Amino acid sequence: MTQYILSIDQGTTSSRAILFTLDGNIHASSQQEFPQHFPASGWVEHDPEDIWRTVREVCDDVMEKGCSGTNEVVAVGITNQRETTVLWDRATGEAVYPAIVWQDRRTADWCESLKKQSLEPSVNNKTGLLIDPYFSATKIRWVLDNVPGARQRADKGELAFGTIDSFLLWRLTGGKVHRTDATNASRTMLFNIHKQEWDQELLDLFGVPESLLPEVMDSAADFGQIVGNGRLEGASVMGIAGDQQAALFGQTCFETGMAKSTYGTGCFLMLNTGDKALTSEHRLLTTVAYRLNGKPAYALEGSIFIAGAAIQWLRDGLQLIRNACETEPLAEGTPVDHGVYLVPAFTGLGAPYWDPNARGAIFGLTRDTGIKEIVTAGLQSVCYQTKDLQKAMEKDGLRPITLRVDGGMVANNWVLQFLADILGARVDRPALVETTALGAAYLAGLQAGVYKSLEDLSDMWRCDRSFDPVMTKVQRDSLYEGWIKAISKL
Numbered sequence: 001m002t003q004y005i006l007s008i009d010q011g012t013t014s015s016r017a018i019l020f021t022l023d024g025n026i027h028a029s030s031q032q033e034f035p036q037h038f039p040a041s042g043w044v045e046h047d048p049e050d051i052w053r054t055v056r057e058v059c060d061d062v063m064e065k066g067c068s069g070t071n072e073v074v075a076v077g078i079t080n081q082r083e084t085t086v087l088w089d090r091a092t093g094e095a096v097y098p099a100i101v102w103q104d105r106r107t108a109d110w111c112e113s114l115k116k117q118s119l120e121p122s123v124n125n126k127t128g129l130l131i132d133p134y135f136s137a138t139k140i141r142w143v144l145d146n147v148p149g150a151r152q153r154a155d156k157g158e159l160a161f162g163t164i165d166s167f168l169l170w171r172l173t174g175g176k177v178h179r180t181d182a183t184n185a186s187r188t189m190l191f192n193i194h195k196q197e198w199d200q201e202l203l204d205l206f207g208v209p210e211s212l213l214p215e216v217m218d219s220a221a222d223f224g225q226i227v228g229n230g231r232l233e234g235a236s237v238m239g240i241a242g243d244q245q246a247a248l249f250g251q252t253c254f255e256t257g258m259a260k261s262t263y264g265t266g267c268f269l270m271l272n273t274g275d276k277a278l279t280s281e282h283r284l285l286t287t288v289a290y291r292l293n294g295k296p297a298y299a300l301e302g303s304i305f306i307a308g309a310a311i312q313w314l315r316d317g318l319q320l321i322r323n324a325c326e327t328e329p330l331a332e333g334t335p336v337d338h339g340v341y342l343v344p345a346f347t348g349l350g351a352p353y354w355d356p357n358a359r360g361a362i363f364g365l366t367r368d369t370g371i372k373e374i375v376t377a378g379l380q381s382v383c384y385q386t387k388d389l390q391k392a393m394e395k396d397g398l399r400p401i402t403l404r405v406d407g408g409m410v411a412n413n414w415v416l417q418f419l420a421d422i423l424g425a426r427v428d429r430p431a432l433v434e435t436t437a438l439g440a441a442y443l444a445g446l447q448a449g450v451y452k453s454l455e456d457l458s459d460m461w462r463c464d465r466s467f468d469p470v471m472t473k474v475q476r477d478s479l480y481e482g483w484i485k486a487i488s489k490l
Helices: 046-066 108-116 119-125 138-145 148-156 164-172 200-204 244-252 308-316 324-332 372-396 413-423 435-448 454-458 475-490
Strands: 004-010 014-021 028-033 073-079 085-089 157-161 179-181 214-218 220-225 236-242 259-263 267-274 285-292 295-304 341-343 361-363 404-405 426-430 463-467
Touching: 004 046, 004 164, 004 324, 014 324, 014 404, 014 435, 028 046, 046 164, 046 324, 073 119, 073 164, 073 244, 085 138, 108 119, 108 138, 108 285, 119 200, 138 200, 148 157, 157 164, 164 220, 164 236, 164 308, 179 220, 179 236, 236 259, 236 435, 244 259, 244 267, 244 285, 244 295, 244 435, 259 372, 259 435, 267 285, 267 372, 295 372, 308 324, 308 372, 324 372, 324 413, 341 372, 341 475, 361 475, 372 413, 372 475, 404 413, 404 435, 413 426, 413 463, 413 475
Parallel strands: 004 073, 073 236, 179 214, 259 404, 404 426
Antiparallel strands: 004 014, 014 028, 085 157, 220 236, 259 267, 267 295, 285 295, 341 361, 426 463
């Protein structure tokens, strides 16, 4: 009998299910986009029922296409958009408010007031995070304070909080299991990453009742059995990780100093620091990379809020292109020094600036500027933002020399060559770029005993193509200086 591992990859703009063969190849996949909601400036919401519906439908679809039944599925892994916050009724499973997405900036003023009280150092020491609307804690408080009766119900133990992995696990197990893994917990701003436990002082600071919180497990663990959910009935969830940590795992960056960068809706550069939780002096985040057998591995992370979403905006907002695949030939026909800089700060700026109030802008427009220059500037903005992160890591003494990349944008060869040029570093694209889903599959497979060790997984990684820098240092520095000037004008 053929055996598979099913990965549920619940992202910011779509839900996917992928059946992997045990040697790490894709057997079948299914994907659905779902609506984004922007009820006010800087607010981003999802309907949890849209998320749940699309997850169920892609799982049923991929099972119908790819295998005869759950007897062929040895384990299920979940990877998810991180920080996105849902509170639901423990009795009915219904959300009390739409999911507040990680990009949402509605709590920026309150975060600023906390920083003015000099609370950020103590929060950072415990969580590795900076006080920012990005993380879950202030989103939870907003729901409790703004949804009528929510705080009273939470205090009575009637509500549950979860990032998307917890919400899906609750639904998949018929409301029997309320759990998360250490990577997702580490992104809530409520979890002490050194003690590996929820922190009472942080719960008090953010006004979050402990009764809301899920149990925190290893990233590879027996999370629960799926019941009452169509073609997945009886399968067991054995791996969970937030999307960026799952991508690090899927890229097999298990050794200290290895780095990956994922180019999806946002961009996230993560560098493995081993068993040491290093504190950045340059506004990077310290986070749990994964936790196995009770032992956490840590990472430094730089988070960019808008990467592929900038190309989506060029397509849907400005309608300069019909499809993202049009960007590569447009860029190939455009000089790299065309003089236009697009800063996609649509929901503020992430690392290393952490400016929630910044907004997007285009600089350097002239009468000669056309579609190809603006589109190329959009692609370059992703690479310049990655350079920002590389510079911050350099200052912390940890410069990644080689970068393993993944995500939808890495199909664009022009982007990866410009990325290598602007970083002055080799960029490796793996043979399988769906590394986020693959990481969740690897974690589930480890727990199921399919894979015996991290070394076994490392041996499975394959490079599709390497991109080496060819740009001169003078040109690289000149282009990046223009980016820094553009940022300074926001």
